[in-house]
Amino acid sequence: MTTALLPLNTSVRTARTCTSPLLCDENVSVRLTAITVLTQLVLKDVMKVKGQVSEVAALLLDPEPHIDNLAVNFFNELAAKDNAIYNLLPDIISRLSDPERGMKEEDFSTVMKQLFSYITKERQTESLVEKLCQRFRTAKTERQWADIAVSLSLLSMCERGFKKLQECWECYSDKLTEDAVYQPLLSILAKLRRRAEPQFK
Structure with a gap:
């Protein structure tokens, strides 16, 4: 029986940027096997994830629902390991926002x-x-700036986090002329105001 090939979302992965070819394969069966095996190896501490984790993150957008669900399960299980996702996030963001990837x-x-x-x-x-x-x-690139700003806006920002954002003003102040940077950062303040205690408004 021939396994059907599904067109991959080209915004998710490209041959040039994929760090784990099996997770990026056009064949659904290959991707399914790859994510299943990788999950078992990582969760049983047989191997450590590095660059592959960004490809698993990309599978959260997979057109095949079963693979998408397996990717969610991978991160659900990984989250049970102390600081695992926290430690991997900077690398994931860097790889997924790579201009060559085209996400x-x-x-x-x-x-x-x-x-x-x-x-x-x-x-x-x-x-x-x-x-x-x-x-x-x-x-x-402007797109990378925008991805960073969006990432910041998606964090569950607390008062301490917002103060840290203020302390880092010099890192991004020159980028605020870009609407794709300004608007996500502005949304952080709006969300904080909505849920702030009276003395913090």
Whole structure:
């Protein structure tokens, strides 16, 4: 029986940027086997995930629902390991926002929403704010700036996180002329105001 081939979302992965070819294969069966085996190896501590985790994150957008569900399960299980997703997030963001990858803005936001849902500790949020702000200094394209700003806006920002954002002002102040940077950062303030205590308004 011939396995059907499904066209991959080209905004999710390309041959040039894929760090784990089996997870990016056009054949549904190959991707399914790859994510299943990788999940078992990682969760049983047989291997450590590095670059492959960004490809698993991209599978959150897979056109095959079963693979999409397996990717969600992978991160659900990984979240049970102390700080695992927190430690991997900077690399995931860097790889998915690579201009050569060509991921659509909407797709990037969808993936980040899922991944940031696992960040629940205030100190992790504060640290990620600082790390993301520092990336404004090395990001080379307007799209990368926008991805960083969107990532910041998707964090469950607390007062400490917002103060860290203010402290890092010099990292992104020169990028605020870009609407794709300004609007996501402005939304952070709006969300904080909506849920702030009276003395913090």
